[in-house]
Amino acid sequence: MTETGLATGETPGAQTLRRGLAILKLLARNQPDGMRISDIGRRLGLSKATAVRLTQTLVDERFVVHDPASRCYRLGPETFAVGLAAEPSYTLQRLAMVSLRALALETGDWVFFSVVQGFEAICLSRETGDVPIPPDALRVGDRHPLGVGAGGLAILAALPEDEAEAALRANGAYIDRHYPKSAVSVIRPLVQETRERGYAIIPGIVVPHYWALGVPLLRQDGRPVAAIVLVTSEARLHPMRRAVLGERMLRVSRDVMSRAEQEGSV
Template sequence: MDLSAGVNPEPSLSPQEAADAPRGETAGAQTLRRGLAVLRLLTRVGPGGLRMNEIGRRLGLAKATAIRLTLTLVDEGFVIHDRATGAYRLGPEAFAVGLAAEPSYELQRLAAPLMNALALESGDTLFFTVLHGDESICLSRAEGDFPIRNQLVKAGDRWPLGVGAGSCAMLAALADADIDAILARNAAQRLAHYPRCSDAAIRALILETRAQGYCLNPGLVLESSWALGVPVYDRHNRPVASISLAAIEPRLGAARRAALGNRLMQASRELTQQQLGRPQPD
């Protein structure tokens, strides 16, 4: 069963931001921003790619602009055109960039065995997200065997910080002044796309998270999907990522969510210890 039914995941892509440059931005910067939006979109849709008209539609771009940007990316090797399907998908240069950046995501590699174990133990869906500015980005997921699964969040999806259990757990681990500034900056996006994730709702979750050590999101993003999340810290005790678990509400009764919350906190502590036990990169 797909829990994402009736929920449009595209708003997390901020298509209007991709189409409209900030006031005062140069034409070159605007073109770069839109080209990166094409790459970001193709990253999120997976290996099947998208046809040209769908790229333009999802990003709110004029047809001529979508064609120009995408074909430039094809010329440079960041995108390839599958003539059999007509779709455009990521090319070898995008893969090379990913390989170059991959050492920066050692924490994700360390977390993978823990996430797989938790998915096997719980039967539910686990997510690993990282903190990036005012957003959280899902890097990976691990699925348990319970037949009703959360399909709302996929690798590559971005969410305003505070939206979702893992995202809110990271936000709660920041200083109060940083929380105030972040909520002010992403207030409009939350109001437009996640109206139940109001300042008051998120601040209440922050207080609960700090008191119990894990965040419980009671269906604020998707009513039928509840989630638990914990922050993950780097070797300097800074919140940089999160592990979260999503399930339907009946599977997260008080006793089970307390047990799973404690298990998530244990996994976070294990990750911290693993980092401390590894040599620092040169």
């Protein structure tokens, strides 16, 4: 995002709204520490004056709070209220939380949970493992096109063939441009392997020396609504452990969906 001009057909008001939302998204990815104005402006390509004006408006509306001691801005109470209103959409994540934490503690690896939104997967949570994790790993709020990463791949492979193709057509140019290591030509054979195996394996192509496993969470009609992802170092994921963890994650996904169905959440 930069301040150089407007997008085609975009009004100044729409641009202001887009920048304000970008600030909220950025702060969501940097909770609970928060960020200073200079960092907000730098990350979003905004001048200091624009960053101050937009952030102060969010403070006035209680979507953001300012900590004078640290000079950092964090998400405020109105953001929390909006999140509570949207909570029914996150029931699966709530139901899965205990199982995800247990899986992370049991394995020592990192465990992520993402939900489907259109042709994208959005990360809602991640549980800490013992192994170091790359700085560009998924963070809460991050979104990726279906097919990118183990979660997106697991979801894509679980879709009917025509819908999977529609997703790749819709996202293909964007994926090839922004995720060249996970280009569509790479994704297609991985989709077939995932369907045959039952869970996705990303063999260090997104981040060198880090592998990921992904399993979909399926409704009774077989439609994917979310994914569980485990990320660890290549050295820790020998073939036998891959198979054991893949089956373990599939059991977790079935258990979560069984509980969701009992609650009438899906």
